[in-house]
Amino acid sequence: MSLTLDCMVTQKGAIFYDFWRNSRSIKSSILHFQLRNLVWATSKHDVYLMSQFLVSQYSTLTSGKHEILNVQGHVSPSEKHPGSLLEGFTKTQVSTLAVKDKFLVAGGFQGELICKHLDRPGVSFCSRTTYDDNAITNAIEIYNKPSGALHFTASNNDCGVRDFDMETYQLVNYFRFPWPVNHISMSPDGKLLTIVGDNPEGLLVDPNTGKTLETLAGHLDFSFASAWHPDGLTFSTGNQDKTCRVWDIRNLSKSVAVLRGNLGAIRSIRYTSDGKYMAMAEPADFVHVYDVSKGYETEQEIDFFGEISGISCSPDTEALFIGVWDRTYGSLLEYGRHHNYSYLDSFM
Numbered sequence: 001m002s003l004t005l006d007c008m009v010t011q012k013g014a015i016f017y018d019f020w021r022n023s024r025s026i027k028s029s030i031l032h033f034q035l036r037n038l039v040w041a042t043s044k045h046d047v048y049l050m051s052q053f054l055v056s057q058y059s060t061l062t063s064g065k066h067e068i069l070n071v072q073g074h075v076s077p078s079e080k081h082p083g084s085l086l087e088g089f090t091k092t093q094v095s096t097l098a099v100k101d102k103f104l105v106a107g108g109f110q111g112e113l114i115c116k117h118l119d120r121p122g123v124s125f126c127s128r129t130t131y132d133d134n135a136i137t138n139a140i141e142i143y144n145k146p147s148g149a150l151h152f153t154a155s156n157n158d159c160g161v162r163d164f165d166m167e168t169y170q171l172v173n174y175f176r177f178p179w180p181v182n183h184i185s186m187s188p189d190g191k192l193l194t195i196v197g198d199n200p201e202g203l204l205v206d207p208n209t210g211k212t213l214e215t216l217a218g219h220l221d222f223s224f225a226s227a228w229h230p231d232g233l234t235f236s237t238g239n240q241d242k243t244c245r246v247w248d249i250r251n252l253s254k255s256v257a258v259l260r261g262n263l264g265a266i267r268s269i270r271y272t273s274d275g276k277y278m279a280m281a282e283p284a285d286f287v288h289v290y291d292v293s294k295g296y297e298t299e300q301e302i303d304f305f306g307e308i309s310g311i312s313c314s315p316d317t318e319a320l321f322i323g324v325w326d327r328t329y330g331s332l333l334e335y336g337r338h339h340n341y342s343y344l345d346s347f348m
Helices: 342-347
Strands: 017-023 039-041 046-051 054-059 064-070 094-100 103-108 112-117 125-128 137-144 150-156 160-165 170-176 181-186 193-197 199-205 212-216 223-228 234-239 243-248 257-260 268-271 277-281 284-291 299-313 319-325 331-337
Touching: 039 094, 039 319, 046 094, 046 299, 046 319, 064 103, 064 112, 094 137, 103 137, 103 150, 112 137, 150 181, 150 193, 160 181, 193 223, 193 234, 199 223, 223 268, 234 268, 234 277, 268 299, 277 299, 299 331
Parallel strands: 039 299, 137 181, 181 223
Antiparallel strands: 017 331, 039 046, 046 054, 054 064, 094 103, 103 112, 112 125, 137 150, 150 160, 160 170, 181 193, 193 199, 199 212, 223 234, 234 243, 243 257, 268 277, 277 284, 284 299, 299 319, 319 331
16 A cells, blocks of 8 residues: 555644744754754743754743853853763754753753753753764653653664653663664653654653563654653654654554655654644644644644744643744744634624
8 A cells, every 4th residue: 555545634724723923033943954853832922942052032922032051152060960071062063952841951963961940040961971973962852750750861863762860960761772763752651752763663662671562663764753642642753754653552553643744754743732733843844733633634734934943832732833944034933822712703
């Protein structure tokens, strides 16, 4: 059966998010043609993103930006923790970014990790995860353990996945896989880890032991994106075969849906916190938003011109942000959740 026949035909015309603003004052940028996780929203008013060597916070309320971390010069930790490089780094090329619970982690092309608390001055922790020649940090996942402890997991091109305790900044687990790991995502209960990388097959792994529990077969190329639905039962993987596959942990023999991009690989996937919508981004020009409650059959297609540095849904699900890099300006596209107030028409 051909891939085209395997893909689900989606309905057009539904409206999930309305365009709000194209903010040219904040210049989103990318440094790697495959890694597109450089935009993070912590609320419908606050977005963090990379702009060349600068991590900035943008406020939709004031349309102003604030410098959070400048990595063009020398960056060194202001706190002392075992394993932290006191000499820090100079001119770090940030390949991936994650922000959650007032905590920011930036990963670099040489395996660098820079950790900063947004409510504290300075940088808390600097580390180089690996000195391998192919050391790029591909993805970072900040999550809470079942105990409530805040951790983050970094995946690298050296085939390693490393888990850090954010209270002590110590390496808790290190797992190695047969191929470079391009993205990881933790299930909402912290008990399952999705691993995708330079292999058509993905893995479902025990995050405590690194043991492979299930193998995901169906994609035709390498994967660079994954995300869990808040229900903890389904998750999605994005692949260079131009599809996003949706999986159900109750039956992983095949994917429950295959969603197709227009032109390129699926580089980023995000679910809204209420689980109603899922957004997936191609490398350029197209972001697709699906209505999960309707079995991914209804789609909103957002099209524009430019490379996509990342997508993010605000925790309250009210806003969708798209970082766009067009090699000249760079910008941040803002979309607001569409609400149907037709019930008010009865009073008109």
